[in-house]
Amino acid sequence: MNKTVNQKAWFLVLPVLLLVAFSAVIPLMTVVNYSVQDTFGNNQFFWAGLEWFEEMLNDDRMWGALGRQLMFSGIILLIQVPLGVFVALNMPKKGFWASFCLVFMSLPLLIPWNVVGTIWQVFGRVDIGLLGHTLAALGIEYNYTSDPFAAWVTIIVMDVWHWTSLVALLAYAGLQSIPDAYYQAAKIDQASRWKVFRFIELPKMMGVLMIAILLRFMDSFMIYTEPFVVTGGGPGSTTTLLSIDLVKMALGQFDLGPAAAFSLMYFLVILLISWVFYTVMINLDKREG
Amino acid sequence: MDWMAWTWPTALFFIVIASLLITFTVLAIKFPETPRTGILRIETTRGDRLFITLLGSAFINLAWLGIVGTAQPFALVVCLIYAAAVFRWV
Numbered sequence: 310m311n312k313t314v315n316q317k318a319w320f321l322v323l324p325v326l327l328l329v330a331f332s333a334v335i336p337l338m339t340v341v342n343y344s345v346q347d348t349f350g351n352n353q354f355f356w357a358g359l360e361w362f363e364e365m366l367n368d369d370r371m372w373g374a375l376g377r378q379l380m381f382s383g384i385i386l387l388i389q390v391p392l393g394v395f396v397a398l399n400m401p402k403k404g405f406w407a408s409f410c411l412v413f414m415s416l417p418l419l420i421p422w423n424v425v426g427t428i429w430q431v432f433g434r435v436d437i438g439l440l441g442h443t444l445a446a447l448g449i450e451y452n453y454t455s456d457p458f459a460a461w462v463t464i465i466v467m468d469v470w471h472w473t474s475l476v477a478l479l480a481y482a483g484l485q486s487i488p489d490a491y492y493q494a495a496k497i498d499q500a501s502r503w504k505v506f507r508f509i510e511l512p513k514m515m516g517v518l519m520i521a522i523l524l525r526f527m528d529s530f531m532i533y534t535e536p537f538v539v540t541g542g543g544p545g546s547t548t549t550l551l552s553i554d555l556v557k558m559a560l561g562q563f564d565l566g567p568a569a570a571f572s573l574m575y576f577l578v579i580l581l582i583s584w585v586f587y588t589v590m591i592n593l594d595k596r597e598g
Numbered sequence: 599m600d601w602m603a604w605t606w607p608t609a610l611f612f613i614v615i616a617s618l619l620i621t622f623t624v625l626a627i628k629f630p631e632t633p634r635t636g637i638l639r640i641e642t643t644r645g646d647r648l649f650i651t652l653l654g655s656a657f658i659n660l661a662w663l664g665i666v667g668t669a670q671p672f673a674l675v676v677c678l679i680y681a682a683a684v685f686r687w688v
Contacts, residue, residue: 316626316627335602338602338608338612339602339603341611341612342605343603345605345607345608346603346605348603352601352603354603356605362660363667366660574660577653577656577660581653588640591640592640
């Protein structure tokens with residue numbers, strides 16, 4: 310049967326459109342306006358053309374922050390996705406312990422970013438923190454305020470601690486939706502554990518896993534509070550991620566023009582990567598459907 | 599509107615994008631279409647192709663500015679060629 314196309318339903322999204330315009334589109338337009346002008350305060354602006362874009366594109370500072378950001382997002386995805394799937398595979402399927410695990414796993418997700426940052430900031434300190442103190446007692450040199458490697462390990466472990474549950478919960482939801490018949494068929498065929506995972510569980514989880522990857526990528530790519538509270542972007546600028554650098558530029562130095570150009574390029578990268586993820590996700594769905 | 603720090607070039611930029619969006623919306627209502635699959639192996643409608651064009655054009659302009667650095671209007675010519683290619687083959 311052919312469905313008739315009726316585009317009138319789109320009018321129902323009008324209220325959302327107005328809200329988004331007010332809270333996102335108009336502020337974004339303002340950023341575009343800032344990006345081609347210079348200001349010395351007092352809401353007085355002077356035309357600067359593409360100068361800020363040119364300056365930013367030729368500035369090692371932005372490329373450095375982008376590189377660190379991509380490295381951060383890449384590393385946490387490489388850890389969180391397999392770890393989350395592993396946890397989901399080993400969670401009880403039903404009964405009291407299933408509910409217990411679900412609640413227990415969602416706990417880190419409920420903690421506000423700045424609190425997570427503070428927890429790890431204190432936890433890692435050599436003088437009063439349990440982690441820092443223990444590592445020092447074991448003779449392992451660890452100081453996230455002076456050693457870039459330690460700082461990186463700290464913010465990555467912190468993010469894994471905070472967000473792996475999200476991947477695990479989504480993967481778990483995907484696993485729960487697989488009918489028993491698939492497992493029974495696999496049993497009859499004497500499929501190995503790996504083959505059950507590879508040909509039944511993984512394909513059936515793919516949809517939610519893509520959502521998990523997209524969410525984790527977006528969140529980690531825009532992360533600000535947690536690393537800012539723990540390392541403040543240091544030592545030096547070794548953990549200065551994109552948004553930390555952006556805030557420094559826009560609010561610390563009040564360089565609105567360069568910061569606007571910076572944030573537009575940041576936005577474009579996010580838009581591009583989200584579009585790629587979204588397209589892959591939609592096409593996976595279609596292939597399954 | 600003073601607080602938004604408007605300039606004519608940026609206003610023109612947004613007017614062009616807004617009119618493109620309106621045109622494509624009207625086109626989608628007047629002449630409904632079925633999505634097609636092009637060289638990217640993904641289903642696209644006219645709107646999708648417009649999005650790919652606009653996003654790509656932004657990167658083309660930035661690349662031109664970063665690599666060539668002068669004669670920015672020529673980047674728009676590259677964008678037009680890119681747009682034609684997207685609408686023809688994607």
